[in-house]
Amino acid sequence: MQRYILRRFLHSLLAIWVLSMIVFSLSRVTGNPxxxxxxxxxxxxxxxxxxKHWGLDKPIYTQYLIFMGKALRGDFGTSWKWQGxxxxxxxxxxxxxxxxxxxxxxxxxxxxxxxxGVMAAVMKDTPLDxxxxxxxLLGQSLPSFWLGIVLMWVFAVxxxxxxxxxxGGLSYMILPGIALGWFQVAALMRxxxxxxxxxxxxxxxxxxxxxxxxxxxxxWKHCLxxxxxxxxxxxGITASGLLTGSVVTESVFAWPGTGLxxxxxxxARDFQVVxxxxxxxxxxxxxxxxxxxxxxxxxDPRIRYQ
Amino acid sequence: MATxxxxxxxxxxxxxxxxxxxxxxxxPVVPVAILLFLLVIPAVFAPLVAPHDPLxxxxxxxxxxxxxxxxxSIEYPLGTDKMGRDLLSRMIYGARVSLLVSFITVFVxxxxxxxxxxxxxxxxxxxxxxxxxxxxxxxxxxxxxLALVLxxxxxxxxxxxxLLISLVIWTRYARQARAETLxxxxxxxxxxxRVAGASHTRIMLRYIFPNIVNTLVVLATLQVGTIILLESxxxxxxxxxxxxxxxxxxxxxxxxxxxxxxxxVSMFPGLGIMLTVLSLNLFGDWLxxxxxxxxxxx
Numbered sequence: 001m002q003r004y005i006l007r008r009f010l011h012s013l014l015a016i017w018v019l020s021m022i023v024f025s026l027s028r029v030t031g032n033p034x035x036x037x038x039x040x041x042x043x044x045x046x047x048x049x050x051x052k053h054w055g056l057d058k059p060i061y062t063q064y065l066i067f068m069g070k071a072l073r074g075d076f077g078t079s080w081k082w083q084g085x086x087x088x089x090x091x092x093x094x095x096x097x098x099x100x101x102x103x104x105x106x107x108x109x110x111x112x113x114x115x116x117g118v119m120a121a122v123m124k125d126t127p128l129d130x131x132x133x134x135x136x137l138l139g140q141s142l143p144s145f146w147l148g149i150v151l152m153w154v155f156a157v158x159x160x161x162x163x164x165x166x167x168g169g170l171s172y173m174i175l176p177g178i179a180l181g182w183f184q185v186a187a188l189m190r191x192x193x194x195x196x197x198x199x200x201x202x203x204x205x206x207x208x209x210x211x212x213x214x215x216x217x218x219x220w221k222h223c224l225x226x227x228x229x230x231x232x233x234x235x236g237i238t239a240s241g242l243l244t245g246s247v248v249t250e251s252v253f254a255w256p257g258t259g260l261x262x263x264x265x266x267x268a269r270d271f272q273v274v275x276x277x278x279x280x281x282x283x284x285x286x287x288x289x290x291x292x293x294x295x296x297x298x299x300d301p302r303i304r305y306q
Numbered sequence: 307m308a309t310x311x312x313x314x315x316x317x318x319x320x321x322x323x324x325x326x327x328x329x330x331x332x333x334p335v336v337p338v339a340i341l342l343f344l345l346v347i348p349a350v351f352a353p354l355v356a357p358h359d360p361l362x363x364x365x366x367x368x369x370x371x372x373x374x375x376x377x378x379s380i381e382y383p384l385g386t387d388k389m390g391r392d393l394l395s396r397m398i399y400g401a402r403v404s405l406l407v408s409f410i411t412v413f414v415x416x417x418x419x420x421x422x423x424x425x426x427x428x429x430x431x432x433x434x435x436x437x438x439x440x441x442x443x444x445x446x447x448x449x450x451x452l453a454l455v456l457x458x459x460x461x462x463x464x465x466x467x468x469l470l471i472s473l474v475i476w477t478r479y480a481r482q483a484r485a486e487t488l489x490x491x492x493x494x495x496x497x498x499x500r501v502a503g504a505s506h507t508r509i510m511l512r513y514i515f516p517n518i519v520n521t522l523v524v525l526a527t528l529q530v531g532t533i534i535l536l537e538s539x540x541x542x543x544x545x546x547x548x549x550x551x552x553x554x555x556x557x558x559x560x561x562x563x564x565x566x567x568x569x570x571v572s573m574f575p576g577l578g579i580m581l582t583v584l585s586l587n588l589f590g591d592w593l594x595x596x597x598x599x600x601x602x603x604x
Contacts, residue, residue: 011442012446014443015442015443015446015447018443018447019446019447022447022452022455023455026455026456026458026459026460137584137587137588138584140583140587141531141535141580141583141584141587142580142583143535143538143539143542143555143558143576143579143580143583144539145538145539145542145555145558145559145576146558146572146576146577146579146580149558149561149562149565149572149573149576150573150576152565153565153569153572153573157565157566157569164565164566240448243448244448244449244450244451247450247454247543248450248539248542248543251542251543252562262454263454263543263544263545265458266454266457266458266543266544266545267544269458269461270458271458271459274454274455274458275455278451278454278455281448281451282447282448282451285448286446289446
């Protein structure tokens, strides 16, 4: 078990390291960064001075080591667009908003997909099953930004029930929550359904029926517990989907989270902020995947002996 | 030793796709029709079909509603955007952009992925481990983040989008190609070719590749929908196809602020994206169902 955890952990570290190298090299690849920092009339002494100041005159691997050293301490430099703020500071400021939205989206998607998935498995080949397949198909095909706009148009503009954008209480969170969670609904529903179908076939279910337990208890208590393991492993992918989806959804609904932050930073070519956000996001889902892998190995002993 | 006279061993399997098309009992008529009218015909015949220039608009005609609403005219059937450009024409040219991006990225990403997967499966050993490790790392990095980082560095452009999406999709081809190469290379005709003195390159190109190309083509078809979705998301965020090129994602973004007054500017391109991707998914499912069962996991 320890070896498995160690292996997964090292693999995660490798992925983060490679990503940091990609991020670092991209920031240096587009010509001389000094051209961006200095006005056009600056003379060669100006170039030298600024280069020294930013450490750009050192060889590339020294720059990388300095970058890594600072990054490990959480220092990602200062933002170019939002003067006076550090890149990491901006990210940490906005992270709670994103986590809040992601949490609601996750809740919505689980609440919708698990019951429908279970019922679709139990009532296989009925209209409900076809309905769930339809939802799954739509979930895969709908562009999430368009779904957000449609929701906004129907509920906020036409019906006027909910506000269109901005942050606030529950009424502000519902539409972006649905838009963000929708993509997960399709996949979770399919996974729950197929996993339930497997469990419903097993021997111990027959035993519970022989025992005379009420059907609803069999389905919801005994089967679901076993079937839930598979969607749980999907949670790692769900988490990354939620974070990347938040980039789009926050843009549509002007929700002030890290997603919107990174889009604005990219538009302004503020590379320090983009770096910080990317590394934080990557860290979050590599970590989530690791936790899910360990949890899965703990729950399903067959995995450990691979 | 007398050998029985037998049929010469065919050195590749005939494409199963042709057989599937002719032998299927049930054709996905509706998805294919939608695809034809929404994607293929507009894309190919854009200059002939579009009633107006997608880039030039007259400001006197801005934000006209579609023809069935009050104030709309048959001259601009789907309405106009805030620069006075005809929405229908822009959508037709947008189909061209989507199709172009999909084809080029599938070609580029698919070629790279197939080549790497083939080599990985054929040679094995350290090369195999290296390439598969690369695939794992690539899959661990989320798409949109990679996109944002790349665009923050080099700026949005048509080429950047192609490069980015190719970087994202090559891994699936590599895995599939590698898995199939592993099975094919064990077959007799490969051993015979080796004995006859064929070089590695010749074996890979002439003997292995034609046998794996079937599933790769199906994979490519299944991926076009995903690619269109990805490209439109990137364009919506402003990090994909740059303005003023009419890409559907860009059009949806343009209409977002106008959602209260001019809903059609966002709605129609979004509807176009959804119907196209939906039809592509349905078509891909049909294709997968009618070919080898081993494709079920693709």
